[in-house]
Amino acid sequence: MDYDYLIKFLALGDSGVGKTSFLYQYTDGTFNSRFISTVGIDFREKRMIYQSKGRNYRVHLQLWDTAGQERFRSLTTAFYRDAMGFLLLFDLTNEHSFLEIRNWIEQLRLHAYCDTPDIVLCGNKADLEDRRVVTEWRAREFAEINGLPYLETSAATGQNVSRAVETLLEKVMLRMETAVDMAMVPGQSGKFKDTGEFMLRSSSPAQKCTC
């Protein structure tokens, strides 16, 4: 196994906010995603180097995407399980997608591995400035109240896309470094040869972190 950490992130938000385009942009326009039809999860992967305290760590990043089932209001708990960080997207040109962020956060706190999971809030489609309906000030205020980092992103131009993922990675790595017991963080109990394999595990209460 030629990486030090396997990190799983989830992209969430209303349909049409640009989750798939966002991940597509981040993985350099490559679309070699894998689809697991039983749980309706699409995921793509990227390798990166994370630096901490003068050391380099090889990170294997898995980015999970929905397969459109949120359009039917249908997300199973399998989707949230085992993810270590969340990219929460809304569309700056769509008021409703911003209002729905509150619900997404509630869902996350309910289904994620702990009730204060690491989230980065992204106001996407920042390139469509003339169609913007959610002001930066309003989004920032909301993010601040909820204790979330906020970035204005564009999957079309690539603005802040990498930064959003890196911001989330830093939060997650910090959490892992500060975790008293590494076994309390999901996904650190072992590394997996087959990326399809880990999804078969069901989460046990013992894996829950105490944060």
Added chain:
Amino acid sequence: MALNAQYEAIGKGFVQQYYALFDDPTQRPNLVNMYNVELSFMTFEGVQIQGAPKIMEKLNGLTFQKINRIITAVDSQPMFDGGVLINVLGRLQADEDPPHAFSQVFVLKPLGSSFFVQHDIFRLGIHDSA
């Protein structure tokens, strides 16, 4: 009322007609004619609603445009009130999304020489574990 011997043909015919309307965004509003203003129940992904206006509100609120659908099986039974119980198993693809399995159950209630959808239960075939 007696059992309707044509239940098999009615089931298949209904399913074909229903999805032809559902899958075409310009035709979807016409589904209103399939439901009763009060006497129709729908359970869509666990959300229960009653009556044609609320059902259409739900269907019109879906954000995809076209749907591609492959029906695997249509199983029908005659009901003792002359109605038809239908179970549909299939796969659907909304716009360019990956395909999902789905199941849908209908109860057709006789009304004069025709039927209306008295019950409609829909679920995507996605699970809590792989």
